[in-house]
Amino acid sequence: MTVLVYFKANLGLSKVATEIVTYAKKIGEQVIVLTNGEADANTLAQYGNYGASKVLWDADTNTTDNQVLSRLIGSIAEQEGAKTIIFTHDNIAKAVAPRLSVKLRAGLVSGAVDLPNSEGLVKVNVFSGKANGFVKVSTENKIITLLPNSIQPEVTSTNCPVEAIKTDSGESAIKVLTTKKPEGEIPLPEAEIVVSGGRGLKGPENWGIVENLAKALGAATACSRPVADIGWRPHHEHVGQTGVAIRPNLYIAAGISGAIQHLAGVNGSKVLVVINTDPEAPFFKAADYGVIGDVFEVLPRLTEAIEKFKASSN
Amino acid sequence: MNILVCISKSPDTTSKIAFTDGNSKFDESGVQYIVNPYDEWYALVRALELKETLGGSVTIITVGGSSDEAVIRKALAIGADEAVRIDADPKDAYYTAIQIAEYAKSANFDLILTGKETINYNGSQVAGMIAEALSLPFVSLATKLDFSGSCFQLEREIVGGIEVVEVSGPVVVSCAKGMAEQRIPNMRGIMAARTKPLQIITAAGIEGQTLFVTYDLPPAKSACKMISPDNMDELVGLLHNEAKVI
Ligand SMILES: Cc1cc2nc3c(=O)[nH]c(=O)nc-3n(C[C@H](O)[C@H](O)[C@H](O)COP(=O)(O)OP(=O)(O)OC[C@H]3O[C@@H](n4cnc5c(N)ncnc54)[C@H](O)[C@@H]3O)c2cc1C
Numbered sequence: 001m002t003v004l005v006y007f008k009a010n011l012g013l014s015k016v017a018t019e020i021v022t023y024a025k026k027i028g029e030q031v032i033v034l035t036n037g038e039a040d041a042n043t044l045a046q047y048g049n050y051g052a053s054k055v056l057w058d059a060d061t062n063t064t065d066n067q068v069l070s071r072l073i074g075s076i077a078e079q080e081g082a083k084t085i086i087f088t089h090d091n092i093a094k095a096v097a098p099r100l101s102v103k104l105r106a107g108l109v110s111g112a113v114d115l116p117n118s119e120g121l122v123k124v125n126v127f128s129g130k131a132n133g134f135v136k137v138s139t140e141n142k143i144i145t146l147l148p149n150s151i152q153p154e155v156t157s158t159n160c161p162v163e164a165i166k167t168d169s170g171e172s173a174i175k176v177l178t179t180k181k182p183e184g185e186i187p188l189p190e191a192e193i194v195v196s197g198g199r200g201l202k203g204p205e206n207w208g209i210v211e212n213l214a215k216a217l218g219a220a221t222a223c224s225r226p227v228a229d230i231g232w233r234p235h236h237e238h239v240g241q242t243g244v245a246i247r248p249n250l251y252i253a254a255g256i257s258g259a260i261q262h263l264a265g266v267n268g269s270k271v272l273v274v275i276n277t278d279p280e281a282p283f284f285k286a287a288d289y290g291v292i293g294d295v296f297e298v299l300p301r302l303t304e305a306i307e308k309f310k311a312s313s314n
Numbered sequence: 315m316n317i318l319v320c321i322s323k324s325p326d327t328t329s330k331i332a333f334t335d336g337n338s339k340f341d342e343s344g345v346q347y348i349v350n351p352y353d354e355w356y357a358l359v360r361a362l363e364l365k366e367t368l369g370g371s372v373t374i375i376t377v378g379g380s381s382d383e384a385v386i387r388k389a390l391a392i393g394a395d396e397a398v399r400i401d402a403d404p405k406d407a408y409y410t411a412i413q414i415a416e417y418a419k420s421a422n423f424d425l426i427l428t429g430k431e432t433i434n435y436n437g438s439q440v441a442g443m444i445a446e447a448l449s450l451p452f453v454s455l456a457t458k459l460d461f462s463g464s465c466f467q468l469e470r471e472i473v474g475g476i477e478v479v480e481v482s483g484p485v486v487v488s489c490a491k492g493m494a495e496q497r498i499p500n501m502r503g504i505m506a507a508r509t510k511p512l513q514i515i516t517a518a519g520i521e522g523q524t525l526f527v528t529y530d531l532p533p534a535k536s537a538c539k540m541i542s543p544d545n546m547d548e549l550v551g552l553l554h555n556e557a558k559v560i
Contacts, residue, residue: 008473064472066442066452090473095454098442101408107523108407110437121527128433130331133526173451174481177467181475193559217560228491235457235491236471241327241433242351243491250559261327264433267532271557273549274538284538289552293543305546309554 003028004082006073008064008092009039009057016088016190018050018153020146024086025051025156026115034076036069037062041162048160050153055162065172066095072169074103077141089145090189097143106141113150113247113268128241128264147268148190149247188237191220193250196239196266198224200255200276200295204232209299210254216306222246224256240265252302254295258283275299315370315461317361318421319394320414320428320440322376322404323385324350327433333529340434340529349385352429354392355496356489360459361427362393363494368461370424371395377404377413383512390507391499397510402517407435409522411443416518418448424483425466430455430490438488445486453485457492 003024007017017033024031031051035044036058044055061072073096077085085100087093089111101108113132114123121134122144188194195214197207207221214221221237228238239246241261247268254275256262263286266272274287275298284290291298325331325345332341349358361372374389375398376382386397398417404410418426426448428441438454445452457476458469465482471490499507541549553560 066445066454070446091455091471092473094438095442095452098407098411098439099446099452101439101523102411102443102446105523108437108439109524110439119527126435126526126529127325127331128436130531131333132530132532133435134528134530136525136527137523138521138525139523173485174453174479177478177480179472179475179477185474187474236476238491242355245436250553250557264327271553271559273553286535287538288535288557289549290538290540291543291549292540298543298546301543301546302549305550306560308547309550309560 001028001084002030002032002080002082003084003086004073004077004080005031005033005052005086007033007035007088009035009037009044011038011040011043013043013046015153016090016148017047019148019151020086020088021047021050021052022153023115023146023151028084032056032080032082034058034073036072044162045159048157049155051156052160054160056165057162058165058167061167061169063172064092065174066099068169068172069096070099070103072167074100075167075169077104083140084142084144087143087145089147093145097145101143104141105139106143107137107139108143108145109135109137110145112144112146115151125245125268129245129267130264147247149192149249186218186220188220188222188239188244189246191246192248193217193219194222194246194248194269195219195252195254196222196224196256197227197233197254197295198256199226201227201232206296207233209296209303213252213299213303213306216303216310224262253283254299256283257281258286315364315368315424316422317364317370317372317425317427318418318423319353319358319361319372319374319389320376320426320444321353321358321374321385321389322350322429322432323347323378323382324432324434327351331531337528337530347385349388350429350432352431352433352489354389356491356493357427357429358389358392358394359494359497360489361425362497364425364459364461373398375400375414375417377402377410377517379403386512387507388499390510391503392497393503395510397512398515399512400515400517405522406524407437407439408443408524409520411440412447412520413517414440415444415447417515418444426450426484426486428486428488430488441486441488448486451481451485453479453481453487455490456487457490459487459489459493
């Protein structure tokens with residue numbers, strides 16, 4: 001069986017891309033990677049290490065437009081005889097995969113967290129992470145979008161050939177005027193460690209202690225909903241049932257009460273650390289490690305301890 | 315401007331999540347349904363704001379049984395002009411999207427809005443599927459939506475940032491936080507909603523593509539280990555040696 005893996009190229013080796021190539025290799029014999037945009041051929045060849053037999057690289061179609069990409073991916077899937085397509089569950093897949101699902105009559109499983117089980121059912125988070133569902137795809141063609149951090153990338157082979165391709169996937173009906181990307185920040189959904197602040201931080205001027213800890217850990221920053229609503233932090237940092245759902249290896253919650261709607265967006269995290277002055281805060285019930293204390297004292301101390309640890313382990 | 319807003323019901327955010335029939339069905343007993351927050355707070359309210367400045371009408375549509383009429387009336391109370399219910403069990407996102415697309419084909423909408431996802435299935439699927447079925451452009455995860463001249467100006471969330479785009483209608487847009495502020499229906503709205511038109515349509519005969527076969531609940535967390543606020547070295551040690559996350 002041939003499995004097609006799609007991701008938008010970037011210059012480095014992308015961790016989430018190595019995850020989906022590994023995933024594809026575990027469900028199919030032959031894995032073909034399709035990518036587009038600016039990239040480095042030597043880096044692309046490294047996806048062979050994770051199981052790709054070749055990489056098809058369309059450098060000229062440098063877009064994330066969902067209409068153009070669904071034509072590109074659809075035609076390559078047909079040409080290569082791939083009946084299963086794997087994406088990482090990012091904002092590109094959220095737009096492209098549903099289109100392809102209709103175009104190719106391919107049942108779509110979005111936000112998978114595991115390989116298909118022995119009955120071929122794919123596990124996904126439902127009810128904002130409060131439960132898991134097991135999905136059967138009834139069509140011959142299938143599309144799975146995999147949540148980041150759901151599988152460990154595995155090196156099983158060596159570099160593979162990279163074929164430059166030229167395609168005609170048409171024009172985009174949507175005109176991109178500008179793009180705003182904050183420099184140097186780690187995108188929240190991909191971050192392995194997240195430090196998050198709630199109303200207990202008292203005001204936006206106090207976020208330095210959250211940022212310092214994040215910096216020491218190489219972590220992304222997040223916040224609770226009221227914090228984004230009152231404008232202390234940007235909306236894209238709001239995690240929870242009505243914000244971004246994340247599943248990092250480590251989530252550190254500072255001054256957040258742990259309301260059910262907040263937990264819904266973070267309870268997929270492997271390890272939860274909670275810092276709160278109130279021993280009755282509901283977050284402690286969901287936490288792995290708890291510190292009853294004042295964030296203004298605990299966060300700087302924790303930052304210092306992390307820095308000391310990093311310095312000694314280097 | 316004629317706007318179609320796709321509405322889904324979802325369990326209230328504080329609902330207890332449990333399953334029945336051998337873990338194959340969501341246990342609805344005692345569950346209060348609300349309009350899915352993304353559909354209500356962002357898609358519907360922004361549609362009403364556009365109508366208020368540009369004129370036109372706002373139609374809401376849902377695929378569901380007669381028990382969904384409570385959430386339909388709520389959306390009408392917030393200010394939608396009329397409602398359409400496609401009378402069927404929404405088997406999966408594909409089934410739902412194709413039903414809505416079939417209806418939209420016969421009407422003339424300049425804009426079709428959905429929430430970015432439902433808070434029960436979190437699939438983010440329906441909007442993109444409607445767009446493909448109607449061969450329309452699709453702006454996903456929009457946080458801002460305006461109309462001037464002859465086209466829409468939008469901001470949307472992309473991987474690691476925001477993109478500002480422009481597109482002529484008709485277009486399908488999925489709405490995320492930032493679009494609008496929640497509106498609480500007033501008494502007049504609630505009264506008016508009772509008499510607003512609700513059209514019930516027979517579903518098109520199509521099959522779904524996916525099926526939720528079973529569910530389970532994540533294992534209960536073991537007790538939280540407490541660490542003294544004066545001993546952050548201990549916490550770092552545990553995160554390194556025991557949890558192995560740093
Ligand atoms: C439909 C719906 C959807 C929602 N969606 C979301 C969502 O997606 N995400 C979300 O986060 N919320 C969401 N909420 C809101 C949620 O219910 C809570 O109100 C919110 O999460 C609380 O934010 P918080 O913990 O920052 O603030 P608070 O509840 O005010 O808690 C602040 C905490 O900080 C502690 N604290 C105070 N001072 C200090 C100090 N010096 N040191 C240490 N700790 C201190 C307090 O003990 C308290 O526990 C939603 C609500 C509804 C109704």
